Amino acid sequence: MKIDLQKAYDSIEWRFLQDMLSGLKFPHTSIELIMQCVYTPSYSLALNGDVFGFFKDKRGLRKRDPLSRGDLIPATLLLSIFETFSISSGLKMSSGKSSFYSNGVGDIILKGIEDASGKLFGGLGIVDTKQWNIAAVGKLVWWIARKKDNLWIQWVDKVYIKQTDCMDYKPTSASSWAWRKVCEIKEVFKDAYVQGKWSADDEKYTINDGYKWLTQHDMSRVPWFKSVWNKFIIPKHSFILWLLNQERLLTLDRLFKMGITQQTRCFLCGIHDENHRHLFQECVYARQCYTQLFAWLQMQVPVHLSTDSILRIRKHTGFTRLLLSSLVAAMQYHIWLCRNTCRVDGYVTHPAVILKRIKFDCRMRLMNISVGSLKRGEIDWCTQRGLM
Incomplete structure (x- = not known):
């Protein structure tokens, strides 16, 4: 839609x-x-x-x-x-x-949308509406388990559950459709209740807590979360960096596997086959761009140009680490933009122009951040490099 x-x-x-x-x-x-x-x-x-x-x-x-x-x-x-x-x-x-598109959307794509979970776990922060609805019904299950002083809960207890433990209760075929659905969701949350989740007198169930338990209890945090999602990075840069970390950009090696193109040679260097690692780390053009960036920052170009290895230089912490992640995200965004421009228009942007655009982007981003939240040394660091 x-x-x-x-x-x-x-x-x-x-x-x-x-x-x-x-x-x-x-x-x-x-x-x-x-x-x-x-x-x-x-x-x-x-x-x-x-x-x-x-x-x-x-x-x-x-x-x-x-x-x-x-x-x-x-x-x-x-x-x-x-x-x-x-x-x-x-x-x-x-x-x-306005348009609505549904035809031809496969189960894998739909599942990918459903799995776009919180940013902390590598997703885009999109709420899975199906899981959210289950979490909402989970509140009814919690009310039943706690025997909340509610007329509907009392009616359910007298008509359906009676003297049975609510967690062991099984609905009959004569039960209403709505009640059978509540019992199905009860089975989903049964493990949480058995393990003592939301069972203490002072522990209240909320739909948000239930949703987090449903979608995140079996997930692990991604190490690059703060390198992709922080206030210093322009959102469109974050999105491209997120796709890069997931290796989901439509590079030529992926397009070749999909049968969309027969070309695999990198547009920027014309020497090696294009894939995520080559385009953003090994390509001669990418290294030239990074050389310009690190010369401006008065830093040595690392051997490996992955985001994590760059941010480990001199063990950057706090403000400088966040700002450096912003510069790296801008660099990778503009490399991808230059690659697409070369594919369509047939020319490659000079690395010096790329650096100029990165400075402009970061300068504009810093203007949107309250200077009062920055320390004196941080402001001086930005001023010396022409970012303020």
């Missing part, structure tokens, strides 16, 4: 924008540059690894911020939710730019 809200972006006339800029006394040169950005964009389609054709944008300002995507929530429920949202907020769904 892709929902796009109808805003001024979708209905504003380009001529009106130009007249408004003129009315606000913008310089003529600035107006021309802005309108060039509005008038000139063109798009092409990538099919089976090849790019086809170009077509022009026709109406509205460019905007790439789809509100949400999901595959597990029924369309009718989503539409009712957005209708309520529209009434309360005044924002309407743009039917011309």
Whole structure:
């Protein structure tokens, strides 16, 4: 499901924008540059690894911020939710730019969406709605186990459970569908109750706790969590770095295995086959970019260019470690961007330009962080390197 809200972006006339800029006394040169950005964009389609054709944008300002995507929530429920949202907020769904996709989505992809768990465990922090619903019903199970002073709980105890231990109780075929479902979920949480979870008088069950137990009790934390997700890293950089750590970027070796392309030679160096390790650590171009970065930081280029090995240099801790992780994430993002640009447009960006873009990105990110939260030495470190 892709929902796009109808805003001024979708209905504003380009001529009106130009007249408004003129009315606000913008310089003529600035107006021309802005309108060039509005008038000139063109798009092409990538099919089976090849790019086809170009077509022009026709109406509205460019905007790439789809509100949400999901595959597990029924369309009718989503539409009712957005209708309520529209009434309360005044924002309407743009039917011309909203779509629902379900055909051809395999079980593996859907399972991948369900398994996108907390960031601490290597996921994207997407809530698994199925597990959340189970955790919500788990609260009813906890009420029954604790014999909560509730009319429905008392009725269940008298009609169904009677003198049986609630954890050993088995529903009969004559039981209602809803009650059988509650008993199924009771079996899911049985191990937690047997082990003493939420059994103490002062330990209250919450849906959030139940959800965490369902999704994380058998997971282990990933060591690169803080290197990917911290406030110093631009979100789009974090996302590319997350895919890199999972080795899920569409590098040529993966596209070859999928049967999408026959080319495997690296676009940037043209010597070796492209894969995650080569593109971001071993490629001559990548090492040239890192040489520029570490020369600017007055640091020695490490032998291995993995994120962990870079962050272990001089045993960086605290602020410098977080900032260095931001620079590394920006570097890997721009290497991936340069690779895609080379694939489509046929040219490779000079490493000095890559470094300039990384400095700009990190400078802009630091501007969004309260300077009051930084120590004097940290501010001096950034100032000496032109980041403030």
